[in-house]
Amino acid sequence: MAILVTGGAGFIGSHTTVELLNAGKEIVMIDDFSNSKMEAVENVKKITGKDFKFYEINYLDREKLEKVFEENKIDSVINFAGFKAVGESVKEPLKYYYNNISGAIVLLQTMQKYGVKKFVFSSSATVYGDPETVPITETSKVGGTTNPYGTTKLYIEQILKDIYKADNSWDICILRYFNPVGAHSSGLIGEEPQGIPNNLMPYIVRVASGELEQLSVFGNDYNTHDGTGVRDYIHVVDLAIGHVKAIEKLDKENSGLYIYNLGTGKGYSVLDMVHAFESATGKTVNYKIAPRRTGDIATCFADPTKAKEELGWEAKKTLEDMCRDSWNYIEKQMS
Numbered sequence: 001m002a003i004l005v006t007g008g009a010g011f012i013g014s015h016t017t018v019e020l021l022n023a024g025k026e027i028v029m030i031d032d033f034s035n036s037k038m039e040a041v042e043n044v045k046k047i048t049g050k051d052f053k054f055y056e057i058n059y060l061d062r063e064k065l066e067k068v069f070e071e072n073k074i075d076s077v078i079n080f081a082g083f084k085a086v087g088e089s090v091k092e093p094l095k096y097y098y099n100n101i102s103g104a105i106v107l108l109q110t111m112q113k114y115g116v117k118k119f120v121f122s123s124s125a126t127v128y129g130d131p132e133t134v135p136i137t138e139t140s141k142v143g144g145t146t147n148p149y150g151t152t153k154l155y156i157e158q159i160l161k162d163i164y165k166a167d168n169s170w171d172i173c174i175l176r177y178f179n180p181v182g183a184h185s186s187g188l189i190g191e192e193p194q195g196i197p198n199n200l201m202p203y204i205v206r207v208a209s210g211e212l213e214q215l216s217v218f219g220n221d222y223n224t225h226d227g228t229g230v231r232d233y234i235h236v237v238d239l240a241i242g243h244v245k246a247i248e249k250l251d252k253e254n255s256g257l258y259i260y261n262l263g264t265g266k267g268y269s270v271l272d273m274v275h276a277f278e279s280a281t282g283k284t285v286n287y288k289i290a291p292r293r294t295g296d297i298a299t300c301f302a303d304p305t306k307a308k309e310e311l312g313w314e315a316k317k318t319l320e321d322m323c324r325d326s327w328n329y330i331e332k333q334m335s
């Protein structure tokens with residue numbers, strides 16, 4: 001029996017596939033390469049020394065998706081497919097609602113047609129909006145998302161809750177990621193944003209490499225220890241292992257709907273990240289203080305206790321690992 005990984009060539013999908021294969025799981029991958037490359041698929045095979053079936057398809061293509069279910073014995077699905085650029089989602093909301101929500105619906109309908117009911121969904125801490133208190137637990141209020149990308153995550157979570165309510169033989173795990181950074185230690189897979197990066201770590205590495213001139217620190221007047229925004233950065237390999245634990249949980253349970261925060265439980269500011277990066281890599285990150293970015297919140301970090309208690313998972317990698325591995329990936333790309 002195989003796990004279908006949608007969007008498996010992307011940043012989190014590729015790292016998760018490595019950990020699934022390392023854990024001895026069989027996988028089938030689909031990706032349309034809208035924000036990834038075939039090279040990532042080949043490099044996952046290189047890292048693990050294992051082979052798997054790959055289909056270049058878009059998950060909105062019902063006919064082709066059904067063929068994947070016909071040709072393979074799929075018993076669970078991890079859904080990474082989806083657009084994720086916050087700024088673009090504000091400019092092109094329909095593109096995001098159509099791709100992310102309709103794609104998830106086509107995928108879930110196909111699962112239903114083939115009697116597959118184990119589903120792991122890539123959600124995000126963005127569903128908590130501007131949290132009333134930190135650390136954020138899974139029972140903290142959701143809603144008040146600040147952009148269409150975040151709203152697609154919130155709506156898909158609601159769709160999953162409704163599906164489970166209507167038929168409680170589904171076995172669903174919603175994983176709310178905090179801020180994934182880092183890369184595989186081999187330097188073969190990592191984060192490759194198209195164009196100028198929106199996120200902090202990809203921006204920092206490109207300033208360090210000289211590709212971009214200067215980091216703009218968006219606001220230094222937040223109510224945080226140094227005035228800059230605080231987030232819970234988590235190494236992508238730790239995050240990937242969280243998915244293996246989630247699949248194992250679903251395999252153990254016959255049905256249910258589970259929600260877990262995947263974060264470290266520690267918050268670091270933008271300037272903490274700049275300094276950590278400089279000391280981990282010996283590189284200098286040129287930065288200036290700039291106005292706040294619309295839609296940003298002051299502080300966001302997880303209470304990851306539930307994942308520890310119920311999945312037996314906790315983040316192990318340090319901030320130094322995150323910075324070193326992010327840099328190692330970019331250095332390899334440049335050489």
Ligand code: UFG
Nearest residue numbers: 124125126178198199200203216217218229230231270296
């Ligand atoms: N930041 C800068 N300069 C930059 C980029 C970011 O100062 O050039 C700051 C932001 O203001 C924020 C912090 O760095 O304080 C982190 O920003 P990111 O854009 O890296 O991450 P966000 O927390 O804004 O958003 C991320 C993901 C979303 C996800 C969310 C979950 O991008 O997809 O975490 O909380 F929904």
